[in-house]
Amino acid sequence: MNAITSVAAADLSHLRADFPILQQTVRGKPFVFLDSAASSQKPDAVIEAMAHTMRTQYANVHRGLHWMSERTTDAYEGVRDTVAALLNAPSRDEIVFTGSSTGAINLVANSYGALLRPGQAVLVSEMEHHANIVPWQMLRARQGIELRVAPVTDAGELDMTALEALLADGKVGLVAVTHMSNVLGTVTPAARIAALAHAAGAKLLLDGSQAVVHRPVDVQALGADFYVFTGHKLYGPTGIGVLWARRELLEAMPPFMGGGDMIASVSFEHSSWAEVPHKFEAGTPPIVEAIGLGAAIDYVRAIGMERIQAHEAMMTEHALVRLAQVPGVSVIGHAQERGGVISFSMEGAHAHDVATLLDQNGIAVRAGTHCAEPLMRRFGITSTARASFGVYTTLGEIDVLAETLERIGRFLV
Amino acid sequence: MSEQQTATRDAAGSLYRDLVVERARRPLHGGVPDDVDGIGDGTNPLCGDTVQVGVRLGPDGAAALVRHRTRGCAICAASADLMADAVQGRTSDEAAALLVWFEALLTQGERELTPAARAELGPLLAFAELHEYRSRRKCAMLPWSALLAAYRSSEKA
Known part of the structure; x- marks a missing residue:
């Protein structure tokens, strides 16, 4: 130590x-609260940031031609920089706001999943949260991909030998594993998994819902391709989650949900998509929640x-x-x-x-x-x-x- | 009571009173024999707990024997055993009527019940505090759903 x-x-x-x-x-x-892994409590800084927004500085984002909308847009978009700094992401444009980790994984399962072909596989581990199992089963049903499962040892660690063997035939297009187990507390060797996945031609998604709360995360050092987490476990509000993904992946992926805010132009014959990350943020986003998340990240980063x-x-x-x-x-x-x-x-x-x-x-x-x-x-x-x-x-x-x-x-x- | 017993008692609170813990540990009606008239099963998908209830009925349709096989928490196991006591000699309709009072007890607590209802419930009043533990009510209810299924299966047989 x-x-x-x-x-x-x-x-x-x-x-x-x-x-x-x-x-x-x-x-x-x-009150002895030992259930933070389910959802953590909120500091005054988060409560105040959200209340302050609703009291003094609230309008819809990205569309108002008025002072209040522009101020709110600045605050909302500022959180993208805050998240990028937390994860050491190369670019703020690689930060996509979602409703939760579950929402982020479903986004990847739908949009990146659409690029996978029958015969390809997604590899998860035995210690995944249902949120990192069920979306891939649904993709399997839609797309005819294979779902593989890397076993866990008696000690509760990822069986890396087995994981490597499951990657050997080169059919795995995506490895989707937790960065820290919500049951065992196990922190997985993310950088090693990334190296193995990439050597086998697969991308790596890390479910950081737990890890991001408890330790520094550097998506570049880890070598991840996708990283997801949720706000409410990180001392922020519910209703806001984050997907980070490499820009080239986000650009190659089709949109997940359609609607306002994610388009460049719309006619009845054809619509074209906004640039990333907005391509993946259909509809009015969770504005107040994003601002709350920003305050939560500021809070934990100030502690270190x-x-x-x-x-x-x-x-x-x-x-x-x-x-x-x-x-x-x-x-x-x-x-x-x-x-x-x-x-x-x-x-x-x-x-x-x-x-x-x-x-x-x-x-x-x-x-x-x-x-x-x-x-x-x-x-x-x-x-x-x-x-x-x-x-x-x-x-x-x-x-x-x-x-x-x-x-x-x-x-x- | 010794000081240690008092401290232990405090840790337990009034939900886990002696009757509940005792019946969970040593059920009086455990084990379902083969020669019953009806069998019903209940599963709590949240925790995987299971209860099987077997009933043997008299000529008047009243339960002559009620037995259960419970794999579950103390609340569920004690509820199954005390239920077996309570529905002894009751027909399906009479058991369902008792269940109405039991559900009222679990959702509203003992004070909301009439004296007649309290008398009907008797030892089942041990579960009164569950009205403050919403997430645990289904533990106490699971044996009853298995019981009603057992009555129904005896009607088919």
Whole structure:
């Protein structure tokens, strides 16, 4: 570990004051929010940016010939630069706003998918969120492509040997894998996957919904071709997601949805498309949400993604130690490189009972299949409880989790 | 109660009262024999929990035996076992009438019910607190949907 992971540098507990929701009690107990991987809480900066927009600076974008529309367009378009900087994208024109990660993946499955031919394949992994499985199954049904699945090892890591073998026949046109598992916390070796994919003539899509929240992301260094993430896990609002893709890919891809804002001209005989990225943004975009996302990115970048990564590494390390001390609790997945998402089960107790009993103590975790049923089957489990961390998580909260689990175990098992 | 027991009790809250935990752990009506008149199944797609209910009916159509095979959480397992107690001696229509009260209990809580309804529900009042846990209501409801399916399948047989 380098110097930045020192406890002092990683202590972000002062940030809790930025999150009004965390000042509350739940069921009479201090609110311990350990469900950021599902959706994170919002800092004042985001809430204020959105409220300020609606109070003082709102009109539709790209079409008004008036002062208010131009100011709103500036704010909205400014977020494209903010996102490009977050991802180190080569150009702001490569940033496409969508409604969510799911929306971004569906865009790629439809538009890039339209360029794939029967006989070609899309390769996903066994640890994908349903959002990175189902759109490819739908593409398979439409386009007659093959869907391949790279297995996951017992440790919860991508089986790279198997992945390489699945690429060997050169039929894979696209590898679509998570950059960080929402169940296991596993961070995948994205740069290695990119090299293997490119050597086999395939493009690489990374689902960064979790990764972008927990660590610095540089799409150029990773060698990705597509990168998607969502705003609401990154301390921003719901309803806004991002697709980054290399310009030449965006230019080659047909539009996804048709409508206003994505056209150059329209007649009943023929329409022509706007330049990228607008070609992919049909209709009035989520303007206020994009501005909220911009504020969220400003917020995390002001803290520093390296510091956030160090903070969460400390939380994760502490949680793994504390959970190991709770009788009957076992953690699913032991990847070498992982982020602040931990799935666990308690012997003799159902994950939903554990989650409800934690909730009765003011502790919010997620329980269930985490939108990753194939991964659950891989590990022979029906559901897990999941604790996930954010910038506001404290060591004390993790202690409360472990102590409460111990009491639940004594009672329930 | 010792201090430790009190602390454990606090962790559990009033939903997981002794009756619920005890019946989940050691069901009195577990296991479905082959010689039942009707069998019904229920699955919760959210968590994969499953309940199978078997009923044997008397000549008047009243349940003489109700058994279940439950793979699920404590709420689901205890609900199945306490349901088996509660519908003993009831016809399909009488069980459906009890279910109306049970659903009212799960959605509105105990205080909204009439004294007569509370008396009908008896030990099932253990689930009253579920009205504050919307996401867990279907855990308690799953055995009942399997039960109604079991009554229906006995009518066909």
